[in-house]
Amino acid sequence: MKIQFTEAQRALRDELRAYFSQMMTPELRAECERDMGEGGGPLWREALARMGRDGWIGLGWPEEYGGRSLSPLEQFVFVEEVMRAGYPFPFLTTESVGPTLAEHGNDWIREHIVPAILAGELLVSIGYSEPAAGTDLAALQTTAVRDGDDWIINGQKMWTSLAHFCDYTWLAVRTDPDAPKKHKGITMFLVPNSDPGWSCTPVHTLGGVRTNATFYDNIRVGDDHRVGEVNGGWKLITSQLNRERLSLINFGPISELFNRVVQWARETTLPGGAAVASQPWVQANFARCRTLIECMKLIVYKQSWAMTEGTLGMADASAAKVYGSEGFIEVYRYLGEVVGQAGLLRSDSAGADALAGKIERLYRTSSIITFGGGTNEIQRDIISAAGLWMPRASR
Ligand SMILES: Cc1cc2nc3c(=O)[nH]c(=O)nc-3n(C[C@H](O)[C@H](O)[C@H](O)COP(=O)(O)OP(=O)(O)OC[C@H]3O[C@@H](n4cnc5c(N)ncnc54)[C@H](O)[C@@H]3O)c2cc1C
Structure with a gap:
């Protein structure tokens, strides 16, 4: 088996890295650091629109949507490189909601929304979870009623x-309260999100990242705002x-951080004069990170x-998410051990170190992915049922 990128894909990566x-x-x-690595600021928006104008956002999208018809692999290389560069790319809009809109949207969505996403001018937030509907998402109570x-x-x-x-919310609502099965x-x-009936209040998390409670008060939308079939x-x-x-x-970001910490450990000396990287336990930590x-x-x-x-199968996507999200936490922990006590200080504390402060913040935020997009416990259920054909858990 031979696993390698083509010459053209390697050239693309080089071009992206330079860009x-x-x-x-x-x-x-x-600005990105100030916004906790989330984006949303004016320079961030300007850069996104520039990427759109330069045709990068839709690299792997079909030409009919304004893309360049390369494959999902090239698209992934693009997202990997933009995030490696430290830009908080809005991948939920471009890589998950966007393609779903392109596939299932009506003419208005394909003609107005999808091109604006590829132009880097339109962002979409995801409105699934509710106070009483998380894992049991089908219990959601937000309604849409025909008028x-x-x-x-x-x-x-x-x-x-x-x-x-964001400009819009991709919103899941109940349209048939009497359906025999909730989903x-x-x-x-x-x-x-600009509708007067739409509002939001911030929720600040342990990791310093902001999320929101959002409210929908008699919002009237045309049927062209519906995506896919009713129910x-x-x-x-x-x-x-x-x-x-x-x-x-x-x-992308974790590889870049790993390289920086390895470099730091090579260049930084211990009181006796030896490099931090000369210690066997540091080398073992680096080896574990590299493997992950x-x-x-x-x-x-x-x-x-x-x-x-x-x-692409459902169980495979879940396996990637479980392995990756838990791997991120492990890597930040190993790197945090290497930088030592500085890795316990927030970057805005007196005497904080920029590199170690970044590890501290990322370690604090990294648990989000273990439940974002569905908790890892449930992903393990999916892997065993849909990937290994085990009997479904009877809960
Ligand atoms: C920072 C942050 C950002 C988020 N961003 C978004 C977003 O943009 N859009 C959005 O819609 N949602 C978002 N979420 C919500 C996220 O997807 C949910 O937190 C997640 O789906 C779990 O739902 P819950 O929090 O209600 O936990 P619960 O469903 O109450 O689960 C609590 C625990 O019980 C376990 N559990 C629940 N049911 C079962 C079962 N049947 N079998 C075994 N174990 C079970 C879970 O695995 C979990 O460990 C975000 C959450 C956070 C904290």
């Missing part, structure tokens, strides 16, 4: 990340979540290839 090293000015970098040609939406969502600077009464809508939303949710689970495991990151790469590249072939 992003020029794009990431000190000002943009500082002539329109729909009236009412309810509350919880944990609507990035919604405070058969759900429909997807695209709701404008057919569940299929779209699972399709989007498979894409999300895979795109969450982007190892290399395995993540292989899993994700293989799955990007499976997407190219149209064979």
Whole structure:
């Protein structure tokens, strides 16, 4: 078996690396750090629109949507490189909701929303979870009720990340309260966050990342804002979540951080004069990190290839998410041990070190991916049932 990128793919990676090293000015970098690695600031938006104009965002998208018709592998290389460069790329919009909209959206969505996403001018937040619907998502209570040609939406969502600077919310609502099975009464809508009936309040998390509670108060939308069939939303949710689970495991930033810590350990000396990197336990930590990151790469590249072939399975996306999310935490822990006590200080503390402070923050935020996109406990259920054909857990 031979696993390697083609000459053209390697050239693409080089081109992207050069492009992003020029794009990431000190000002943009500082803005991204200030926004806790989430984006949303003016320079961040400007850079996104520039990537759109330069045709990068839709690299692997079909030409009919304004893309360049390369494969999901090239698309993944693009996202890997943009995030390696330190740019918080809005991959939930471009890599998970966007493709679902392109596949299932009506003419209005394909003609207006999808091109704007590829132009880097439109962002979408995800409105699934509610105060009483997380893992049991089919229990959601936000409603959409028909009113002539329109729909009236009412309810509350919880944990609507990035919604405070997104343009629309990809919203799951109940359209048939009497459906014999809860998940058969759900429909997807695209709701404008600019509507006067839309509001949000911040929720600040342990990791310093902001998420939101969002409220939908008599929002009227036309039927063109509906995505897919009435009561057919569940299929779209699972399709989007498979894409999300895979795109969450982007190892670009962690590889870059790993390289920087290795470099630091080579150049930094202990009181006796030996390099930090000369200690066997440090080398063992680095070896563990390298192993985890290399395995993540292989899993994700293989799955990007499976997407190219149209064979990506649900259990595989869940396996990537479980392995990657738990691997990230391990790597940050190993790197935190190497930088020592400085790795316990927040970057805004007196005497904090920039590199160690970054590890501290990433370690604090990394647990999010173990439940974002569906908890790892449930992913393990999916892997055993859909990947290994074990009997379903009877809970
Ligand atoms: C920072 C952050 C960002 C988020 N961003 C978004 C977002 O943008 N959009 C969005 O819609 N949601 C978002 N979420 C919500 C996230 O997807 C949910 O937290 C997740 O789906 C789990 O739901 P829950 O929190 O209600 O936990 P629960 O469902 O209450 O689960 C609690 C625990 O019980 C376990 N559990 C539950 N049911 C079972 C079962 N049947 N079998 C075995 N174990 C079970 C779970 O695995 C978990 O460990 C975000 C959450 C956070 C904290």
